[in-house]
Amino acid sequence: MNVINKDIIEATRYFLKIVELGSYSSVKKFYNVELNTIKNKVEALETYLDIKLLRNIQNRISPTSDGMKYFHSCNKIFKDMENTITNVKRSGFRQRQSIKVLGSPLFIKVIIDLALPQIQQINEDSFNFALDSYQIDNLNGSQYQFDSYSVIQIFNKHLEFLDLDDWIVCSSVDAVKIPAYLYAHKDIAENLHNNPEEILNTSLVFNRYDFTLGITEFKNKNKIYKFNLDNVKYTVDNEIQKANLLKSEKVVSFMPQFYYDAVLKESDVVEKIEGVEIDYPLEPHLILVYKHSKYKNELLNIVRTGLKKIQQQYE
Structure with missing residues (x-):
């Protein structure tokens, strides 16, 4: 197994934050490092991977198509690592299970009304819940780490932000x-x-x-x-x-x-x-459950049952 140079790991960390914040200067402030250090390391990362990760469009740095794929491949790993370090520092290794849901404000309300009590019963230990909402006509691929969620509502026009191989379709709505x-x-x-x-x-x-x-x-x-x-x-x-x-x-x-x-x-x-x-x-959209969630089967059953109750009311 080849050992990856620590500079490549650090460059990946800088790249992820560039995609998230949208500029080199913002990353410079965030990590308190020199601008040239960030640029040089990201260029070295591109050379190492042999792909172009970033482009400049109207004075805004944004990821290329390959760059966005690399972002989605790496971002959750880095976020999980940072969260693990933070949690261990705060409370050792005793952590509560987490269920994260993302969707429109109305979808989040439906989850609260029809699914949360049943989800809480999946495990004897209490869950932590993160319920995040977004505006349907104001979503971009770097705003959320989609594969950190257990359940999401995603509109078809935003599917380019996902790797659908990682998701199971719970429900779909046509136009x-x-x-x-x-x-x-x-x-x-x-x-x-x-x-x-x-x-x-x-x-x-x-x-x-x-x-x-x-x-x-x-x-x-x-x-x-x-x-x-x-x-x-x-x-x-x-x-x-x-x-x-x-x-x-x-x-x-x-x-x-x-x-x-x-x-x-x-x-x-x-x-x-x-x-x-x-x-x-x-607008056409999907309700998806993360394929790699420990509780994917339970979540599929609970969310589908809740959505079916709604559909039956209006048939």
Whole structure:
């Protein structure tokens, strides 16, 4: 077995941090080393591997296609090593098992509601849980160490960031349009039922992702009405924030029935506006379980069961 020079290990560490932070100068500050040291060692790493790892695009350092593959191959190993060192320093070798989940804020809420109690019962020892959310239209490959997670929700447009050989498909959702409905605080809902003209004059809440999906209109009695986007009073990051504003402000917003049941079903101050509907596009996505997780079989069963309960409600 060939012994790898320590400089190659150190260069790999610098490379991983460059991908994560996006610049040599940020890595210089992070590790408190000279800029030339970082550049020279990364160049030596490229020579050693005989592949180009980094490129400069509009004054921003980013990984090449091969560089991203190398990043995904090495990053978890380095993170695990650093975490192990930190944990041993803090508490010796007594560690709790960890379950990490990544997805949209709504997916995380579904996991909390339908899966966490069952996951906790997998092992007699308590788990540590890390529940991380991301915005669907704002994700990049270096932002998260995907293979450090046990369960992830990943949209098809982001699959390039994963090595799918390491994952088991738990569930998949195809691109489809489903009905969504308009909702409002009960103080104003009465005047909005079957009254599209009044809806057009009411303040709105939009999720930033709604704009990405191109949602600009609603239907009433087979007639199409364009939202007055000048009336968008609040722009939020997710459906949970949207729900909170519907409960507290005199505004109108929209979401599919499943979203409503997840975030507003228990509310007694938000009402569905009768007679209006939206064609809501769902982007294709997958729910994946990490193939190398010690608890992959249990997680597959628990998450699939929870998702099946949701599907059965809307069939």
